[in-house]
Amino acid sequence: MKPWMQGLSLMWHFLGRGRSRPASILLAVAWGTLSMMLLLGFGEGLKIRMMQGRAGLGENPVILWGGTTTRPWQGMKAGRSVPLTEDDVNALRREVPEIDDIAGERVRWAVDMRSGTKSASARVTGVMPCFERIRAHHPERGGRFVNDVDQATARRVVFLGPNLKDRLFGSAQAIGQTVLLRGVPFTVVGIMIEKQQNGTYGGPDADKASIPLSAFESIFGKTEYNNVVYTVQPGIRTKEIEPKVREIFARRHGFDPQDEAGLWFWDTAENDVETRKIMNGVEAFLGMVGAMTLLVAGVGLANMLFVMVQRRTREIGLQMAVGAHRAAVSAQVVGESLILAAIGGYLGIGLAWLICELIQRVPIKSEGLQFLGKPTLSIPLGIVTVVVLIGVACLAGSLPARRAARLNPVEALRHE
Amino acid sequence: MSSGERPLIHMEAVTKVYQSGTIEFAALRSVDLDIRPGEMVAVIGPSGSGKSTLMNMMGCLDTPTGGTYEFDGRDVARLTPTELADLRNRSIGFVFQSFHLLPYATACENVEMPLLFAGMPARKRRERALEMLARVGLAERAGHLPTQLSGGEMQRVAVARALANEPRVILADEPTGNLDSRTGLGILDLFAEIWRGGGTIVLITHDMRLARTCTRKLKIEDGRIVHDGASLPAGDEEIESSIAAGR
Numbered sequence: 001m002k003p004w005m006q007g008l009s010l011m012w013h014f015l016g017r018g019r020s021r022p023a024s025i026l027l028a029v030a031w032g033t034l035s036m037m038l039l040l041g042f043g044e045g046l047k048i049r050m051m052q053g054r055a056g057l058g059e060n061p062v063i064l065w066g067g068t069t070t071r072p073w074q075g076m077k078a079g080r081s082v083p084l085t086e087d088d089v090n091a092l093r094r095e096v097p098e099i100d101d102i103a104g105e106r107v108r109w110a111v112d113m114r115s116g117t118k119s120a121s122a123r124v125t126g127v128m129p130c131f132e133r134i135r136a137h138h139p140e141r142g143g144r145f146v147n148d149v150d151q152a153t154a155r156r157v158v159f160l161g162p163n164l165k166d167r168l169f170g171s172a173q174a175i176g177q178t179v180l181l182r183g184v185p186f187t188v189v190g191i192m193i194e195k196q197q198n199g200t201y202g203g204p205d206a207d208k209a210s211i212p213l214s215a216f217e218s219i220f221g222k223t224e225y226n227n228v229v230y231t232v233q234p235g236i237r238t239k240e241i242e243p244k245v246r247e248i249f250a251r252r253h254g255f256d257p258q259d260e261a262g263l264w265f266w267d268t269a270e271n272d273v274e275t276r277k278i279m280n281g282v283e284a285f286l287g288m289v290g291a292m293t294l295l296v297a298g299v300g301l302a303n304m305l306f307v308m309v310q311r312r313t314r315e316i317g318l319q320m321a322v323g324a325h326r327a328a329v330s331a332q333v334v335g336e337s338l339i340l341a342a343i344g345g346y347l348g349i350g351l352a353w354l355i356c357e358l359i360q361r362v363p364i365k366s367e368g369l370q371f372l373g374k375p376t377l378s379i380p381l382g383i384v385t386v387v388v389l390i391g392v393a394c395l396a397g398s399l400p401a402r403r404a405a406r407l408n409p410v411e412a413l414r415h416e
Numbered sequence: 417m418s419s420g421e422r423p424l425i426h427m428e429a430v431t432k433v434y435q436s437g438t439i440e441f442a443a444l445r446s447v448d449l450d451i452r453p454g455e456m457v458a459v460i461g462p463s464g465s466g467k468s469t470l471m472n473m474m475g476c477l478d479t480p481t482g483g484t485y486e487f488d489g490r491d492v493a494r495l496t497p498t499e500l501a502d503l504r505n506r507s508i509g510f511v512f513q514s515f516h517l518l519p520y521a522t523a524c525e526n527v528e529m530p531l532l533f534a535g536m537p538a539r540k541r542r543e544r545a546l547e548m549l550a551r552v553g554l555a556e557r558a559g560h561l562p563t564q565l566s567g568g569e570m571q572r573v574a575v576a577r578a579l580a581n582e583p584r585v586i587l588a589d590e591p592t593g594n595l596d597s598r599t600g601l602g603i604l605d606l607f608a609e610i611w612r613g614g615g616t617i618v619l620i621t622h623d624m625r626l627a628r629t630c631t632r633k634l635k636i637e638d639g640r641i642v643h644d645g646a647s648l649p650a651g652d653e654e655i656e657s658s659i660a661a662g663r
Binding site: 001003006009010013014314315318319320321322323324325326328408409410413 | 472475477478497498501502504505506510512516518520521525529530532533534535577581
């Protein structure tokens with residue numbers, strides 16, 4: 001048996017017998033682990049929440065708005081508005097093969113909507129069927145989004161956001177029911193599934209109604225698009241095709257392609273990269289705060305082990321006198337440190353798991369808390385915590401162990 | 417004992433100087449000493465004369481600042497801490513005045529400790545420890561904690577622990593110092609029995625009765641050996657006799 005194994009064997013054999021009972025240290029390690037896990041768990045929850053929210057807008061769509069030119073161009077003065085038209089959308093579809101899906105969107109705000117005795121003033125958008133994919137307007141079970149037949153026949157069907165559905169129907173069944181939209185009857189064909197949405201333009205999707213573009217035109221008239229949305233083929237970066245899109249618009253509407261104010265882009269994919277960076281930063285920060293808390297517990301552990309070595313000086317001297325190697329003496333201290341950290345750590349991990357499970361089960365209505373998300377524990381997070389714990393325990397144990405191993409047996413035996 | 421036999425303990429001009437700041441204190445001054453296997457040696461001398469320092473040197477717990485110390489032919493100064501630990505474990509058995517038993521370990525577990533450091537498997541360790549306890553008359557007390565034992569019993573456990581690895585020498589520092597005279601006599605008998613069984617014993621003691629039972633008496637004063645013979649120095653013999661007469 002190697003000397004360090006002899007030390008561990010001795011430590012294990014006498015563990016908890018007549019030695020210091022370090023309940024406070026166990027508590028400190030458990031608290032440190034709990035803090036670290038909860039902080040990392042909240043970071044993970046927030047990250048998941050942000051990612052869900054990002055997906056709520058769609059799979060990295062680009063949203064375009066017409067702007068106002070700021071430079072004179074080919075004899076035309078500055079300050080001209082750039083409209084977005086159906087022909088522009090067709091031109092982009094034709095000339096930019098990297099674009100996967102594209103759709104124009106027409107919007108009317110504060111449209112009077114009624115269902116029985118209930119009414120609401122809501123935003124109504126006229127959209128193409130591909131809007132479902134581009135902007136994640138997915139229906140609940142039993143419903144559907146606007147389809148090609150609706151569009152082709154200008155069918156009066158409406159797809160409601162869940163909040164708007166609640167305002168018009170309460171908890172009653174809405175699909176198949178009629179809604180009066182500016183006094184014109186529309187049949188509800190689908191309710192959007194609830195989703196988290198980080199960014200919005202014009203308001204959350206949950207508060208609006210979507211109808212076929214053709215039906216929209218029949219009621220509100222054929223106007224310019226308020227905005228155009230598109231997604232790109234897999235493997236293509238949205239930023240790469242932005243100059244091409246701008247050039248097509250500049251050519252068609254006669255403005256300087258370098259005039260950025262002529263056309264506004266909201267590239268959600270670029271936002272996504274930034275969001276990920278911020279979230280990684282937040283997670284790293286929270287992890288560091290947690291690790292610091294754990295380190296404080298580690299200092300407590302080291303202190304306790306120093307005191308333990310001090311108290312057991314004679315005992316260590318005796319062990320050395322009867323033949324213990326330095327490694328055997330060190331192993332006892334480090335081993336005890338690891339065991340304390342393991343017990344405290346498991347307590348902390350168990351408590352963190354329990355707290356997360358409880359929070360997961362509690363419905364949260366507050367918007368602020370909803371934004372924070374719920375703490376989520378994962379296997380990588382557990383691995384990180386365990387690795388940090390082992391590191392802290394080894395660090396906490398190594399200095400007292402070194403001191404113990406370097407004791408002079410004669411002086412140690414004389415120690416009072 | 418044959419004078420031609422290689423000494424187990426061989427000291428040549430061994431000096432131990434302790435330094436505290438600028439003050440130096442010589443605990444041992446040029447000690448020459450040979451102890452051969454089978455001897456039973458008493459080291460006597462007043463407090464502070466250097467007896468315990470000598471025992472620490474002999475037991476390889478401390479190293480000399482000058483001179484040469486060879487244990488069984490090995491120059492102790494050249495040994496690494498690990499080799500010294502092995503030497504203490506396998507060749508030297510210690511008995512201390514204050515017993516030095518682990519308070520939370522049973523008598524048997526205390527005896528097992530040097531066997532553990534010798535790498536002996538658990539079951540064999542237990543058997544050997546019980547055998548040693550039986551040898552010192554404590555077979556029935558194997559499962560008792562030191563707090564449940566009398567002073568004499570605790571010292572017997574310490575002797576059993578010292579014997580566990582069948583060492584070449586047993587070094588006992590005031591083994592009866594914390595015991596009443598009757599219990600001390602019991603320990604004395606135990607040492608005599610070990611010696612009769614072929615063991616080598618060095619006793620550091622103030623107890624002249626204990627010293628008298630030894631085959632060789634060393635007296636140390638101011639870090640020097642001032643007497644080395646089969647009988648006690650004349651002065652100490654008279655003091656001891658007067659104490660005995662008064663008793």
